[in-house]
Amino acid sequence: MFQERLKSMRLEAKLTQKELAEKLKIGQNTYSYWEKGIRKPVGENLNKLANFFNVSTDYLLGNSNIKDQKQFDEDLEKSLDTFKSFDGKPMYDEDREKIREFLRKRMEDRLKDN
Incomplete structure (x- = not known):
């Protein structure tokens, strides 16, 4: 690779x-x-x-399919900023971290498929 x-x-x-x-x-x-x-x-x-x-x-x-990790992390954080609350209740840091890891894994998987 x-x-x-x-x-x-x-x-x-x-x-x-x-x-x-x-x-x-x-x-x-x-x-x-x-x-x-x-x-x-x-x-x-x-x-x-x-x-x-x-x-x-x-x-x-070939250990990652993300060309620019810094840019990827910045984009991910911008996306997470939209999840400050859910159903009118504040989102806990633990929940944000779970979402962060899910999105990171999902994007890695999508990039592998391309």
């Missing part, structure tokens, strides 16, 4: 492997190995890729 995402994002950015390697200040062979699935970046190089493409390292590695 990692190599497919990496290649897809590179092509979406309209960059060659060489151009992207230069922007990341790594060797073209190193980048090519990543895209072929021969190796995976770790540490600083993984962070360079995530920062360049503005995605999370979890998304890059």
